[in-house]
Amino acid sequence: MGMRGLGIRGEIPIWFFVGVLLTIYGALIGGHGVYAWITHQRDPVMLAGLHAPVWWGGILLALGLVYCVKFLPGKGN
Amino acid sequence: MMVSASASSIVSGSSMLAMLLTPPPHGQLAHLTPLDVAVIAIYFTMVLFIGFYLRQSSNTSEQFFLAGREMTAWIAGLSFVSANMGSLELMGWAGSAYQYGILATHWYWIGAIPAMLFLGLVMMPFYYVCKTHSVPGYLKLRFGESSRILAAFSFAIEMVLMSGVNMFSMAVVMKVVLGWDITFSILMSSLAVAVYVGLGGLRSAIYNEVLQFVLIWAGALLVPILGLVEAGGWHKMVARIASNYRGQDYVHLWRDTAHFSANPMGVHWTGIVFGLGFVISFGYWTTDFLVVQRVLAARNLRAAQMAPIIGSFFKMAVPFIVILPGLLGLVVLQNPDGTLLHLVGENHVSVANPHSFNEVLPLMMVRYLGPGLLGLGITALMAGFMSGMAGNVSAFATVWTYDLYQPLIRKRAPDSHYVAIGRWATVLGVAVSIGAAYLVMHAAGIMDYVQALFSFFIAPLLGAILLGMFWKRATAAGGFCGLLLGILSSVGLFVWVRMDPSALSMVALSPDAKSMAENLYRALWSFLIAVTVTVAVSLFTRPRPMAELEGLVYGVTKLPFQEPVPFYKNQWFWAVVVVILFAGLNILFW
Numbered sequence: 001m002g003m004r005g006l007g008i009r010g011e012i013p014i015w016f017f018v019g020v021l022l023t024i025y026g027a028l029i030g031g032h033g034v035y036a037w038i039t040h041q042r043d044p045v046m047l048a049g050l051h052a053p054v055w056w057g058g059i060l061l062a063l064g065l066v067y068c069v070k071f072l073p074g075k076g077n
Numbered sequence: 078m079m080v081s082a083s084a085s086s087i088v089s090g091s092s093m094l095a096m097l098l099t100p101p102p103h104g105q106l107a108h109l110t111p112l113d114v115a116v117i118a119i120y121f122t123m124v125l126f127i128g129f130y131l132r133q134s135s136n137t138s139e140q141f142f143l144a145g146r147e148m149t150a151w152i153a154g155l156s157f158v159s160a161n162m163g164s165l166e167l168m169g170w171a172g173s174a175y176q177y178g179i180l181a182t183h184w185y186w187i188g189a190i191p192a193m194l195f196l197g198l199v200m201m202p203f204y205y206v207c208k209t210h211s212v213p214g215y216l217k218l219r220f221g222e223s224s225r226i227l228a229a230f231s232f233a234i235e236m237v238l239m240s241g242v243n244m245f246s247m248a249v250v251m252k253v254v255l256g257w258d259i260t261f262s263i264l265m266s267s268l269a270v271a272v273y274v275g276l277g278g279l280r281s282a283i284y285n286e287v288l289q290f291v292l293i294w295a296g297a298l299l300v301p302i303l304g305l306v307e308a309g310g311w312h313k314m315v316a317r318i319a320s321n322y323r324g325q326d327y328v329h330l331w332r333d334t335a336h337f338s339a340n341p342m343g344v345h346w347t348g349i350v351f352g353l354g355f356v357i358s359f360g361y362w363t364t365d366f367l368v369v370q371r372v373l374a375a376r377n378l379r380a381a382q383m384a385p386i387i388g389s390f391f392k393m394a395v396p397f398i399v400i401l402p403g404l405l406g407l408v409v410l411q412n413p414d415g416t417l418l419h420l421v422g423e424n425h426v427s428v429a430n431p432h433s434f435n436e437v438l439p440l441m442m443v444r445y446l447g448p449g450l451l452g453l454g455i456t457a458l459m460a461g462f463m464s465g466m467a468g469n470v471s472a473f474a475t476v477w478t479y480d481l482y483q484p485l486i487r488k489r490a491p492d493s494h495y496v497a498i499g500r501w502a503t504v505l506g507v508a509v510s511i512g513a514a515y516l517v518m519h520a521a522g523i524m525d526y527v528q529a530l531f532s533f534f535i536a537p538l539l540g541a542i543l544l545g546m547f548w549k550r551a552t553a554a555g556g557f558c559g560l561l562l563g564i565l566s567s568v569g570l571f572v573w574v575r576m577d578p579s580a581l582s583m584v585a586l587s588p589d590a591k592s593m594a595e596n597l598y599r600a601l602w603s604f605l606i607a608v609t610v611t612v613a614v615s616l617f618t619r620p621r622p623m624a625e626l627e628g629l630v631y632g633v634t635k636l637p638f639q640e641p642v643p644f645y646k647n648q649w650f651w652a653v654v655v656v657i658l659f660a661g662l663n664i665l666f667w
Contacts, residue, residue: 014284014287020123021119021120025119025295025453028116028449032112045445050306052446056450057449060295
């Protein structure tokens with residue numbers, strides 16, 4: 001079950017786009033979460049003490065970077 | 078969904094941004110921060126970029142309508158599931174879970190998994206070998222032109238009307254949740270879909286569906302995770318549901334389906350197994366071109382067979398982000414004074430009960446998701462809508478071009494002509510969908526009828542295709558008459574119950590049956606009528622020679638040789654894994 005792109009020579013794999021989007025979202029959401037934590041701002045939501053933006057943003061960022069690197073255009077995908 | 082909203086002017090430019098960031102008036106669930114708006118804007122930029130980027134590789138009809146038949150099993154499989162997610166998949170079924178409990182999961186498990194496996198393992202070889210562009214195209218090869226035109230015409234109408242209803246419903250949700258203008262929501266999302274599908278065809282639709290599938294999970298998965306943390310875990314949630322709603326069972330799939338009156342949905346297990354699990358599910362997953370088109374785009378037969386199987390794993394997991402939030406809503410949602418919040422049906426929304434079942438997922442999102450994460454959650458809802466709409470319009474463009482325009486208007490033309498027609502059909506499909514959305518807005522009662530359209534065609538089509546594929550004796554006249562009478566009988570049953578509500582007890586075989594049961598049994602009866610008529614007429618008409626059925630019918634089709642592969646790449650191995658998981662989940666939540 002190979003998880004490659006469209007298999008078309010020269011075309012950017014869809015997984016690279018997925019990686020880019022997750023990386024941007026992870027950086028934005030995680031960055032906000034870290035800033036809010038450091039500056040002791042609490043989002044007006046339940047379980048704010050769990051700092052979901054920090055760890056969820058971190059997961060998105062890590063996944064996004066993995067996909068960006070693994071499916072970087074020109075790597076023979 | 079709430080349907081009483083008025084259209085207002087088209088919003089653009091700076092006023093658009095101002096509207097997005099406007100603080101919530103009374104009754105509106107949430108408002109967006111600049112970070113949320115950035116998350117949504119980045120999503121739209123990305124999907125439009127993909128459309129423009131793929132325009133260069135969608136120049137031939139094979140590329141535009143079937144994505145060049147170059148998709149891997151993973152991409153076809155994710156696109157297959159994503160196109161089905163539709164606009165209200167997330168919110169609608171979360172609302173159903175709040176209303177009916179875990180019974181709503183049947184639409185994801187028995188109502189999908191067996192049919193997806195059957196499509197991949199049994200039916201896909203025939204679709205793939207006969208090289209059809211569409212499901213109506215298969216009917217043409219098997220039963221002749223009249224069956225194709227009937228199926229194509231009904232499918233085209235169904236696609237644009239369903240798309241319009243979904244578009245309007247999504248816009249109403251955005252109005253309720255964020256206070257967005259209805260026209261702004263409709264135009265923003267539908268024009269984006271028109272651009273990226275019109276430019277890049279099925280390839281662009283599929284590319285974006287994969288992206289949207291990932292986003293749906295990224296945006297929605299956090300809600301059940303945090304909900305379970307707040308509720309204290311699954312067992313505590315179940316205990317609190319039992320204590321909050323005494324006498325009603327929300328957490329068993331099968332235990333209380335022996336009697337119509339014993340479960341909140343008012344259904345019987347026979348309706349679930351035969352009506353939903355067989356007729357509706359097999360009808361949708363194996364004959365609805367919206368989903369089958371994604372698998373036809375696979376690059377070889379093995380990938381085409383693997384795609385639905387890969388999709389079935391994800392389909393089985395969807396209840397975690399759809400059903401579980403609905404169940405959690407039963408225990409964690411509270412009024413400002415700390416009492417349990419009770420959601421009600423759309424018709425019972427009032428000052429005392431301001432929120433409907435369908436708002437359970439947005440309410441849960443607002444409860445847990447702060448700046449950025451809320452934007453991601455809203456993006457997930459819009460991605461669900463756009464993937465469903467892209468599925469509708471790309472399937473419509475293909476059926477319009479190949480099954481209506483080519484046979485009825487211009488039989489022979491250069492390939493580039495049909496690609497141009499496909500692009501314009503995409504725009505036309507979106508335009509008609511927008512028209513349908515406004516039609517629904519001004520005549521709310523139409524919504525029920527449009528949604529019933531789906532059930533009118535699917536069950537009879539299943540009867541015609543199954544007999545066509547697995548019974549050599551089925552004839553063109555039999556197939557056409559079965560399809561036509563099946564559709565007419567389904568419409569007839571629907572009208573009968575609308576005119577005389579007491580007829581429901583006869584259609585669904587019980588005085589305790591509710592409207593959900595009507596849908597299941599109406600599908601079952603129209604399927605049986607279609608099959609009976611097809612068989613009867615076929616027996617009295619001349620069958621086609623066997624040689625003409627090669628590639629179309631089981632028993633006279635030589636399937637292409639597939640190179641042996643290791644077991645972990647074999648579709649039968651993964652199908653067995655799916656069956657074990659499916660059985661295990663049903664037993665676990667019995």
